[in-house]
Amino acid sequence: MSAKSFSRLAAAGLAALITGVGASALATEPLRVGATYITSGLDPAKGSNGWALVSHGVGENLFTVDREGRLVPGLAEKAERTGDLSWTVTLKPGHAFSDGSPVTAAALAAGFDHTFATNKAALATGGKLGFKAADDLTLMITTEKPVAFLQALFAEWPLIAYKPATDGKALFTGPYQIADFKADISLTLSPNTHFADADTRSPVDFRRFGDAQSMTLALEAGELDLAFGLPSEVVSRLKTNPDLTIKSFPVGYQYLAFLNTTRPVTADIKVRQALDLGFDRRELAAAINGGEPATGAYAAYFPFAGKEQRQTDLAKAEALLDEAGWTKNGAGKREKDGTPLRLLAITYPQRPDLVTMLPVVKAQLARLGIELDTKVVENIQDVAAAGEFDIALWAQHTAPNGDPAFFLNSMLRSGASLNYAKYASPEFDAILDRFATAGDAGERATIALDAQAKLFADVPASFLVSPVWYVGLSKRLQNYEPWGSDYYVLRGDIGEAR
Numbered sequence: 001m002s003a004k005s006f007s008r009l010a011a012a013g014l015a016a017l018i019t020g021v022g023a024s025a026l027a028t029e030p031l032r033v034g035a036t037y038i039t040s041g042l043d044p045a046k047g048s049n050g051w052a053l054v055s056h057g058v059g060e061n062l063f064t065v066d067r068e069g070r071l072v073p074g075l076a077e078k079a080e081r082t083g084d085l086s087w088t089v090t091l092k093p094g095h096a097f098s099d100g101s102p103v104t105a106a107a108l109a110a111g112f113d114h115t116f117a118t119n120k121a122a123l124a125t126g127g128k129l130g131f132k133a134a135d136d137l138t139l140m141i142t143t144e145k146p147v148a149f150l151q152a153l154f155a156e157w158p159l160i161a162y163k164p165a166t167d168g169k170a171l172f173t174g175p176y177q178i179a180d181f182k183a184d185i186s187l188t189l190s191p192n193t194h195f196a197d198a199d200t201r202s203p204v205d206f207r208r209f210g211d212a213q214s215m216t217l218a219l220e221a222g223e224l225d226l227a228f229g230l231p232s233e234v235v236s237r238l239k240t241n242p243d244l245t246i247k248s249f250p251v252g253y254q255y256l257a258f259l260n261t262t263r264p265v266t267a268d269i270k271v272r273q274a275l276d277l278g279f280d281r282r283e284l285a286a287a288i289n290g291g292e293p294a295t296g297a298y299a300a301y302f303p304f305a306g307k308e309q310r311q312t313d314l315a316k317a318e319a320l321l322d323e324a325g326w327t328k329n330g331a332g333k334r335e336k337d338g339t340p341l342r343l344l345a346i347t348y349p350q351r352p353d354l355v356t357m358l359p360v361v362k363a364q365l366a367r368l369g370i371e372l373d374t375k376v377v378e379n380i381q382d383v384a385a386a387g388e389f390d391i392a393l394w395a396q397h398t399a400p401n402g403d404p405a406f407f408l409n410s411m412l413r414s415g416a417s418l419n420y421a422k423y424a425s426p427e428f429d430a431i432l433d434r435f436a437t438a439g440d441a442g443e444r445a446t447i448a449l450d451a452q453a454k455l456f457a458d459v460p461a462s463f464l465v466s467p468v469w470y471v472g473l474s475k476r477l478q479n480y481e482p483w484g485s486d487y488y489v490l491r492g493d494i495g496e497a498r
Helices: 003-019 022-027 049-055 105-118 212-220 232-238 269-278 281-287 314-323 352-366 380-385 405-411 426-437 441-458
Strands: 031-035 063-065 071-073 076-083 086-091 130-135 138-142 176-182 186-191 204-208 226-228 245-250 253-259 334-336 342-347 371-376 391-397 461-466 468-473
Touching: 031 212, 071 076, 086 105, 105 130, 105 138, 212 226, 212 232, 232 245, 232 352, 232 468, 253 269, 253 352, 269 314, 269 352, 269 441, 269 461, 281 352, 281 461, 342 352, 342 380, 352 371, 352 391, 352 461, 380 391, 391 405, 405 426, 405 441, 426 441
Parallel strands: 031 204, 031 226, 342 371, 342 391
Antiparallel strands: 063 071, 076 086, 086 138, 130 138, 176 186, 186 204, 226 468, 245 468, 253 391, 253 461
């Protein structure tokens, strides 16, 4: 143990002896959490803030996913269909916002109205929804499009539950509340006194790091109790440190490459198919020291995942490029009419594995005679939305609510707000339309498999790796168990050692 860590724990122990309330004394000392991401703001309806605020332990959903991946009630007790486009949601009694006011149907309706008016990602499954409070615990909902599982819709990441406030600061229901926020830098959290067992939780100092390497150094220096998302290359070294516990866990995220279907070169389906065949997924998984080659759009443990690893076939890729008119010159480089085949691949530092993968992808495409420029950008969503790429390495949880539809509808349906590949296929959209009336889990799995088969053929996205992630823990948080990817990093049961 470092001298700094020993002094900190010794001081906490002395405080416990003096006060005679050991657990409470320890609980007043902040937990120090580090990650490469932080909410971009406090408006839960903007961008991905809804996801981040739930991840930070500030907010909750009406329905959620447990550590086994099952869809379960959250703030809601049940949802019942009352018509083709109408549902009634019954809320659980006894819940409160962080100011002590009760969670009511009217308060949640106001929040959801704001979300659906502001965040296009919320429209992916059911279109625009309407809300009306029948009484304090009964929320009547109408959907623009048929929805087979309203419970799954309300477990989607844009649909955090909250109460808009007159001062512009929303009120939430999670185990923590926001005490201070510095954009892109830090978040100070205090226990929500209106959430069960608040006196057992410590405050949290949540710190954003610009890259995973600097976060690793802070963990080794005794400055963090939890470092979430360690780069795989440091894990072996960290495991030799007796003051640290390193844990790994499989995640529902997929590492994939969006291929821009509107750029001059990648608009050609044969080029996209060649790129897909040129990616060596085993090599990519080995480069990040964890995970398995992807079988499709979903992690292999989902019943709607692909059944076979995606293929690598350089000979077939070479033939497709030849057919597309991109032939090799004397130097072994692809060109057409004297123009070299040169592409731009982008990714972002908040997912260190993707940064590690980027030069490996460059080397793999070089084997096909393709020159690749690479760029790491801070605001990947802005760059991707502007279409300023040919290949975008991306990390995405493709079934955060335990259902396959949301990812496909929000990121690959024609015209979807997050469709960075600019993919437009009436045939693919028709497959997705079947989700609206499919209530059986087996039937939904069949639809997801049909959708993946169409994606494999058209290649607006190439699915690369199902990763494993790593977290580093001080002795204080050695009992912490990571699950749920990064959707539930701070929880009411964070597991602080006493």
